């Protein structure tokens with residue numbers, strides 16, 4: 001297993017999807033709608049990563065991660081609904097992947113249940 005240090009929280013995790021751990025990816029997923037809302041509220045102004053971080057009182061590294069992961073770059077000025085839909089699908093796919101990886105290493109029944117729930121949620125949302 002290839003362990004790396006998460007660039008956001010500094011914890012060691014098995015590097016399967018880049019340099020950010022699953023926990024932080026979850027937080028970023030959480031953060032994204034809020035940042036987008038913030039940008040929508042301030043659409044008259046141009047915002048960069050630093051200004052978003054300051055304006056929302058966030059850790060700038062998380063805002064940077066949003067950009068690096070492709071959340072923000074296209075989100076700003078693009079059709080928010082289409083972006084949201086696309087992001088959601090990608091996030092679900094990633095969460096599912098993460099759950100599979102988690103359950104493979106821990107084998108907790110709880111994790112299995114959660115994974116199943118996400119799977120059902122994922123297919124249920126699809127039209």
Ligand SMILES: [Zn+2]
Nearest residue numbers: 006009021024
């Ligand atoms: Zn992390």
